[in-house]
Amino acid sequence: FLLTVLSCNGFCPQTSRHCIHPLRSHTSDSQYVAEKLKHREKARAERDFETADRLKTELEAIGYMVKDFADGSSEVYTPPPPPIELEGPTVMNLAHAALGAQSPLQVEVLSAKICERIKKLGEGFSIELSGSKPSDAMFWLAMAGATSSEVFDSLTECTKSEIRRMLAKESTRQIDVLKILERVASCNVVDDELFRMIDNDIYYAHPRSLIWLFRFGSRGRNMKRFSANVVKHQFEDEVNEVESEGDRFEDDSKPLILDIGCGFGTTLLGLKGGLGGNEYDEFNFMGVDLSKNSIRYADGVSKRRNWEGIRFVEDDIFNALEVLKGAYPGTIKAAFVQFPTPYRLESGGNSQLPGKGGFMVNEKLFKGLYELGCEMILVQGNVEDVFLNMIECGSENGYRIVDDEEKLCLQRPFEYNVDELQHFWKSDPNRITARTDRWLKEQAKSYNEEDGVGLLRVEPRNEERFLPIQGLTETEANCILKGVPIFREILRKI
Numbered sequence: 151f152l153l154t155v156l157s158c159n160g161f162c163p164q165t166s167r168h169c170i171h172p173l174r175s176h177t178s179d180s181q182y183v184a185e186k187l188k189h190r191e192k193a194r195a196e197r198d199f200e201t202a203d204r205l206k207t208e209l210e211a212i213g214y215m216v217k218d219f220a221d222g223s224s225e226v227y228t229p230p231p232p233p234i235e236l237e238g239p240t241v242m243n244l245a246h247a248a249l250g251a252q253s254p255l256q257v258e259v260l261s262a263k264i265c266e267r268i269k270k271l272g273e274g275f276s277i278e279l280s281g282s283k284p285s286d287a288m289f290w291l292a293m294a295g296a297t298s299s300e301v302f303d304s305l306t307e308c309t310k311s312e313i314r315r316m317l318a319k320e321s322t323r324q325i326d327v328l329k330i331l332e333r334v335a336s337c338n339v340v341d342d343e344l345f346r347m348i349d350n351d352i353y354y355a356h357p358r359s360l361i362w363l364f365r366f367g368s369r370g371r372n373m374k375r376f377s378a379n380v381v382k383h384q385f386e387d388e389v390n391e392v393e394s395e396g397d398r399f400e401d402d403s404k405p406l407i408l409d410i411g412c413g414f415g416t417t418l419l420g421l422k423g424g425l426g427g428n429e430y431d432e433f434n435f436m437g438v439d440l441s442k443n444s445i446r447y448a449d450g451v452s453k454r455r456n457w458e459g460i461r462f463v464e465d466d467i468f469n470a471l472e473v474l475k476g477a478y479p480g481t482i483k484a485a486f487v488q489f490p491t492p493y494r495l496e497s498g499g500n501s502q503l504p505g506k507g508g509f510m511v512n513e514k515l516f517k518g519l520y521e522l523g524c525e526m527i528l529v530q531g532n533v534e535d536v537f538l539n540m541i542e543c544g545s546e547n548g549y550r551i552v553d554d555e556e557k558l559c560l561q562r563p564f565e566y567n568v569d570e571l572q573h574f575w576k577s578d579p580n581r582i583t584a585r586t587d588r589w590l591k592e593q594a595k596s597y598n599e600e601d602g603v604g605l606l607r608v609e610p611r612n613e614e615r616f617l618p619i620q621g622l623t624e625t626e627a628n629c630i631l632k633g634v635p636i637f638r639e640i641l642r643k644i
Contacts, residue, residue, distance in 0.1 A: 183214060187224055195222055240278045241267055245287035248294035257294045257450075261301040264291075268304045275308055281316070282326070284308035285333040292337035293366060295446030297453040306341050309334060313347050324348060328358075335359035338419060338451045355420045355620045360627035363414045367444065367624065398477075400458050404434045405483035406474075408524070410467050411490050411510060412437030413624060415448025420620035422452070422460050433483060435460040438470045467510065471518040482524040487511055487540065489625040492533045492585070497592050499585065511540045516547035520643065526552075527641040528616055532629045535589040537637040549641035583634065616640055 186205050193201040206216045214226045239247070241264050248260045264287070268275055279287070288305045296302070313330065316322040331345060331352045336359040345352055352359060407430075409418050418435040439445055441464070448462040463470055474482070490511050494503040519527065527549060531537035545551065582590070616638060622630075629636050 183209065183226060187216075187226065190216075191222060191224060194218070194224075236267065236270055238267075239263075241287055242278065242283060245290040248296060249290050251294055254295060254297070257291075257296050258298060260294075261291060261296045261298040265298070265301050265304050268308065276312065276315075279305075279308045279312070281312060282330050282333070284312060285330045288337050288339065289333050289362065289366075292450065293443065293447055295450030297450050299454055302337065302339055302454065306334070306339060306344060310341075310344050310347070313344075317347070324350075328352070332356075332359045333362055336362040338423070338455065354423075355416065355622045357622065357627035357630045360416060360622055360624045361631060363416065363447075364624040364628045367413065367441070399434050399461065402434065402478055403480050404432060404459065405481045406434045406436060406478060407483055408474075408485045409435070409437040410485055410487050410515070412439045412444070412448065412462065412486075413441070413489075414444045415439075415451070415462050416623050417486060417488065417617065417621045418460060418462075419448060419451055420622065421618065422457055423455060423620075431459070433459070434480065436470075437462045438465055438467050440464065440466065468514065468518065471515075471522065474522060482519070482522045484526045484528065485519055485524050486528045486530075487515075488528070488530040488623050489532055489629075490536070490540075492531075492536045495535075495585070495588055495592060497588055499588060506539075509536075509539075511543065513543055513547055516544050516549065520548040523643070525643050528638070529641060530623075530626070530636065530638045532625065532634050532636055533583075534586045534635070534637060537639075541639055541641070544641045548644055550644050552640040552642050 186209055190202050190205040193199070193205065209216055209226060213228060215229050216224055216226055218224050244260050244264050244267070248257050251257045251260065268279075271278060284305045288302060288309070291301060291305075309330065313327055316327060327348050328350055331348070331350065334341075334344065335352050335354050335356060338354050354360075407418070407421075409415065412418065415437045418437050421430050422435060437445075437448055439462070445462045445464040452460045452462065490509070492503060493506045493509040494500060496506075516527075527544060529537065529540050529544065531540065541551065626636065628634070
């Protein structure tokens with residue numbers, strides 16, 4: 151609230167401290183307040199605290215609060231109006247409930263309720279959305295697949311107000327503000343004013359923003375179970391199911407770029423929206439993944455941004471390939487196979503991983519891509535033996551490794567660029583992980599020096615990227631921040 155300067159009856163703001171903050175513009179009120187303050191200062195100087203307290207009570211009775219200073223002066227101010235307290239679920243309740251929504255319509259109904267509640271709260275929104283809460287609500291809505299730009303705009307304005315308030319306090323740590331901006335950026339929100347509030351170059355494809363998606367994906371199952379209970383008990387009767395929209399591209403004659411096991415779709419979303427608007431308009435994009443949570447996020451972002459020519463499908467990749475064979479008349483320009491969940495080693499390891507026979511990137515996948523006429527395949531991974539297995543499988547099923555000279559000459563979608571992420575590496579990218587160490591020991595058992603059979607190794611390519619920086623995946627961001635070796639290769643149809 152704004153406190154204006156009191157100027158009445160000879161009280162000067164340059165000479166008397168109690169003239170600083172008046173509360174009403176009427177002359178009678180100003181004279182009354184000034185006189186009371188003058189008498190009260192005199193009583194305090196004479197240590198007549200009984201009279202001073204009585205005068206303070208009289209001022210408070212007509213709506214003025216009094217603040218005393220050690221030098222004997224005082225100032226008055228009007229307290230801010232009490233915040234509006236609304237009945238019903240809070241903004242945070244509604245946003246969290248959206249995570250457990252069973253249909254896109256449920257999410258949009260909850261988004262509309264949030265917008266309505268923020269409008270009712272007005273300037274007193276911080277009673278429910280203080281500190282990092284606006285960015286938390288935004289993140290949950292993004293994970294739920296919310297497509298309403300209005301709710302993200304409303305929460306972005308709340309976030310900016312809270313950051314301004316935080317930056318005005320000397321005790322605020324910059325890292326706390328940075329985490330808020332990272333979370334907002336991970337929602338694919340575009341707001342130049344917001345991201346310039348502190349001196350840190352945070353954007354959607356930045357590793358520090360994508361790591362929020364990686365963390366959520368690692369624990370999303372438990373959060374979904376909790377949120378589903380919230381919806382079941384509080385909002386079940388308020389919304390109904392909605393039929394899904396059509397899955398066809400507006401122009402299916404364009405070449406298609408296919409992301410297999412796309413996760414949160416960050417590669418396709420980054421390429422579609424991060425390269426100056428129409429850089430990749432000559433392509434259609436399709437991401438396929440079995441995770442409902444991930445597909446909801448990716449689909450929500452693309453619809454919120456009103457992007458055409460990009461689709462995300464919750465399906466088994468082999469089913470998706472069969473559908474494409476009969477339904478997509480355009481060519482398959484390229485496929486991305488990036489950081490698939492690895493298989494379990496024969497010697498043991500993580501028992502929750504599938505065996506090698508159940509690994510997604512297999513002979514059937516490469517044959518399916520070959521039959522579709524897929525021209526190029528980008529293979530990336532952070533598990534050395536799995537990467538080698540993928541390259542070997544592709545090489546046996548109609549694809550060859552592109553040599554270094556040809557890689558530099560390749561045109562879109564594999565534009566080579568100098569990596570801007572080198573300074574993020576936390577440790578030696580050539581280090582041997584626990585998984586690789588176990589795999590090397592497996593190989594060592596069959597090592598035969600006389601036959602010239604050596605231990606298979608592949609050189610990491612942490613700093614050599616084949617996609618623009620906007621095409622980072624959330625798993626790649628995690629590898630970058632932790633210094634985990636990354637292996638990359640391009641295969642081309644023979």
